[in-house]
Amino acid sequence: MSIKTNEIIDDADHILITRDRIQEKVKELAEIISADYRDKVPVMVCVLNGSFMFFADLVRELRIDCEVDFIKISSYGDAMKSSGTVTIKKNVDCHLEGRDVIIVEDIIESGLSVQFLREHLQKMNPKSIRFVSLLIKQGTAEVDYECEYYGFTIPNRFVIGYGLDYAQKLRNLPAVYLMPNSE
Numbered sequence: 001m002s003i004k005t006n007e008i009i010d011d012a013d014h015i016l017i018t019r020d021r022i023q024e025k026v027k028e029l030a031e032i033i034s035a036d037y038r039d040k041v042p043v044m045v046c047v048l049n050g051s052f053m054f055f056a057d058l059v060r061e062l063r064i065d066c067e068v069d070f071i072k073i074s075s076y077g078d079a080m081k082s083s084g085t086v087t088i089k090k091n092v093d094c095h096l097e098g099r100d101v102i103i104v105e106d107i108i109e110s111g112l113s114v115q116f117l118r119e120h121l122q123k124m125n126p127k128s129i130r131f132v133s134l135l136i137k138q139g140t141a142e143v144d145y146e147c148e149y150y151g152f153t154i155p156n157r158f159v160i161g162y163g164l165d166y167a168q169k170l171r172n173l174p175a176v177y178l179m180p181n182s183e
Ligand code: IMP
Pocket: 050, 075, 076, 082, 105, 106, 107, 108, 109, 110, 111, 112, 113, 114, 157, 158, 159, 160, 164, 165, 166
């Protein structure tokens, strides 16, 4: 399947969440997080690659001091289905012991990535760990996981844009779109 940015960018039929709705939601989430962490200096951890856009928008709206760090994991090949095993491609650089950590995810499907990340980061003895995900897919959880903050729940469809890829492309789309010709 080959679909190009310029073929979908103005395609209203495939838009699931507009740029405006995303920006509103990002502000809302940032307000809640700023209030919950008002006397703290959390380490905001971006889960690469998918959450880079959400992460940049979210931290920009925070009204508290924070640090940023990056972790890269991979569970997807170039397909639309998860491989089921999560591996670390790049670890965090920050010393997380005693810190309040907020992991920023793009989308939760099976919950395996969240479960893996929580276990992995817990070993560094942070004071607290919470997750924020822009999207949560409905009816796809394979494991129990906790996600303290999220933006939208979406149907069980493959989505692209605003950081989310298909075969590493289409991350640059400014909104969240349903992948054409996918069920
Ligand atoms: P999980 O481990 O199954 O919860 O999968 C989470 C990861 O799979 C996300 O961080 C995404 O990178 C990827 N993913 C899941 N669903 C989609 C989708 O619809 N579009 C693009 N990537 C997705």
